[in-house]
Amino acid sequence: MSSMYFIALPLLFGFATPLLAKLGKNGIAYVSTLMQTALFFLALSLLLSTNWHVEIISIAPPLGISFVLNKASLFFVLLFTFMMMLFSFYYLGLRKTNPYANEGKFFILINMLLAAAIGLVLSSDIFNIYVFFEIAGVSAYILSAYKKTPKALEAGLKYLITGMMASVFLLLAITMIYIHLGSLNLGVLSQTFETLPYNIKLLISVFLLIGFGFKVEIFPLNFWVTDVYEGSSSLVNALFSSIVVKSYLFVFFHILYLFMPTSEFSSFLIYLGATSMIVAEIVALKQTNLKRVFAYSSLGQIGFIFAVMASENVYALTAAFFIILAHSVAKMMIFLSITSIQREHKSVKIATLKELNSPFITLMMILAMLSLLGIPLLAGFVGKFLALKDFAVTGEFVILGVIVIASLIESVYYFKIAGNLFSNGEKRSKLILTLSQKAVFVTLALVLLLVGTVPFLFSSFINDAAQVMMDSSTYANMLMGVMK
Amino acid sequence: MIETFLTYLNQDSTITAMVNIGSMTLFFIGLFGLLTHRHILRIFISISIMEIAIFLFFIGNTFDKRFTAPILGDGNTAFVAMNDPIPHAMILTAIVIGMAVFALGISFAIEYYKLTGKTDINEMNELGES
Numbered sequence: 279m280s281s282m283y284f285i286a287l288p289l290l291f292g293f294a295t296p297l298l299a300k301l302g303k304n305g306i307a308y309v310s311t312l313m314q315t316a317l318f319f320l321a322l323s324l325l326l327s328t329n330w331h332v333e334i335i336s337i338a339p340p341l342g343i344s345f346v347l348n349k350a351s352l353f354f355v356l357l358f359t360f361m362m363m364l365f366s367f368y369y370l371g372l373r374k375t376n377p378y379a380n381e382g383k384f385f386i387l388i389n390m391l392l393a394a395a396i397g398l399v400l401s402s403d404i405f406n407i408y409v410f411f412e413i414a415g416v417s418a419y420i421l422s423a424y425k426k427t428p429k430a431l432e433a434g435l436k437y438l439i440t441g442m443m444a445s446v447f448l449l450l451a452i453t454m455i456y457i458h459l460g461s462l463n464l465g466v467l468s469q470t471f472e473t474l475p476y477n478i479k480l481l482i483s484v485f486l487l488i489g490f491g492f493k494v495e496i497f498p499l500n501f502w503v504t505d506v507y508e509g510s511s512s513l514v515n516a517l518f519s520s521i522v523v524k525s526y527l528f529v530f531f532h533i534l535y536l537f538m539p540t541s542e543f544s545s546f547l548i549y550l551g552a553t554s555m556i557v558a559e560i561v562a563l564k565q566t567n568l569k570r571v572f573a574y575s576s577l578g579q580i581g582f583i584f585a586v587m588a589s590e591n592v593y594a595l596t597a598a599f600f601i602i603l604a605h606s607v608a609k610m611m612i613f614l615s616i617t618s619i620q621r622e623h624k625s626v627k628i629a630t631l632k633e634l635n636s637p638f639i640t641l642m643m644i645l646a647m648l649s650l651l652g653i654p655l656l657a658g659f660v661g662k663f664l665a666l667k668d669f670a671v672t673g674e675f676v677i678l679g680v681i682v683i684a685s686l687i688e689s690v691y692y693f694k695i696a697g698n699l700f701s702n703g704e705k706r707s708k709l710i711l712t713l714s715q716k717a718v719f720v721t722l723a724l725v726l727l728l729v730g731t732v733p734f735l736f737s738s739f740i741n742d743a744a745q746v747m748m749d750s751s752t753y754a755n756m757l758m759g760v761m762k
Numbered sequence: 763m764i765e766t767f768l769t770y771l772n773q774d775s776t777i778t779a780m781v782n783i784g785s786m787t788l789f790f791i792g793l794f795g796l797l798t799h800r801h802i803l804r805i806f807i808s809i810s811i812m813e814i815a816i817f818l819f820f821i822g823n824t825f826d827k828r829f830t831a832p833i834l835g836d837g838n839t840a841f842v843a844m845n846d847p848i849p850h851a852m853i854l855t856a857i858v859i860g861m862a863v864f865a866l867g868i869s870f871a872i873e874y875y876k877l878t879g880k881t882d883i884n885e886m887n888e889l890g891e892s
Contacts, residue, residue, distance in 0.1 A: 439809070
């Protein structure tokens, strides 16, 4: 079974769209959704068999493009295809009443985004990572500016300028790596990176951090994020928050684990993540726009994941995977709810929620927010508990304190939103959801409950994934073994 | 006099130094433009200059003037005494990507200008806390 399908099929769909246009508007929508569903089940079927799978499209050895599918990357492939599938089912319901103009392009873009996110996770060649980095970027910029209103275009421009800056620094890091080591293969690099002088190692790490820092939305480089979230449609924000950022996070730490320069650098990253978390949560308090509030909440959670992933041990990484799963699911629920609310009420102010007349959406938002807070029996609890336990065991009490305080601040604005949801104001007419949309929400809620109540169903796989991700020597050996 | 100067210029160390200093200067020209100009097109141009500086840095550092182009044919039958083709392939890809992103950015800027008449990024304030 080839791991290439996950990249080739969505890209192929983009190229085949002119042909599919003959099927009519509905044809494209159904084919796209069907393909994404098929990819998800393909990933599920790999769950039982995959241990290590290295695939090389060979040009002439040792040149070639290699993709590695192991348990860690499979976790992300599963997550992305699952999220994209549910997103498409939700959109199928939405387009009955209010479709996007020129839908064909929209489907090309979301499939390109899926292909690029999976490509980022699977590729084991640093220049390929740059290419997928740019493909994901370009499709995200266009999705962000899709509605062509002044707000959307401004968001697109801001996203594009920061994205260009990020790619400049990433390219600089890659060129320096190639000039000094003469290879682009991550397996080779993980073995030879140690031999570099300390200064060069530090310089490359700093350039990598700046390049990826823009994209993983870490503290000093995340000034653009909330504007982009506000300007883009909330439908697209669901993808940004649950797929795009997660793929960049994985790649950044994947590269860093393969050649982490020094332990000081990793503890610097832990503090960076914690700062990012507390700053975002404090700023979120005074926001009145729902999209901005949840954008800041995303920044906070990403900072948390960043700090946990930077702690460089298997237990922390297991926790990080649980948080990523819980956060993706919860943010998908929240942004899809906001999409439904915005279509009905034409406003995204927090005060709008007072007029919301839909017990179903209210229940879903409350569930998602409780999970983000880390209330027991919901998915967010598992990751947060494991992460805090790990920080306590390793003696990082400052970080532990920062995270607890940030969570308290987070709860303040979640309760503000919940208060608006439950207030007895004048209600609008009932918000109507189609059956497929309700099914999507129920599936997401079930995942939250299932991970929260029976985490041991998932923990063996996630623990294996974390161990595989930490194990850089096996990664190098697998790649070099296939290369020979 | 001119002979010695030309020999000096033709030394490997001089070429490397020139490439490094030149590309770094170009990079900082781009960075300076990015930080001082507020017109949206000038910002795109500044970032492009930074990208081009990196291309020059990379090609200059991996190119050896004693070797030929990595193409089989014209009497060359094996990959010996040829320049490394990978940097060239990489930079070609990067140029194409950079061009595409640049074009996309300009198209956004034109659409935005048509709707609002603004070109200054400091005036772009539709978004933000109200």
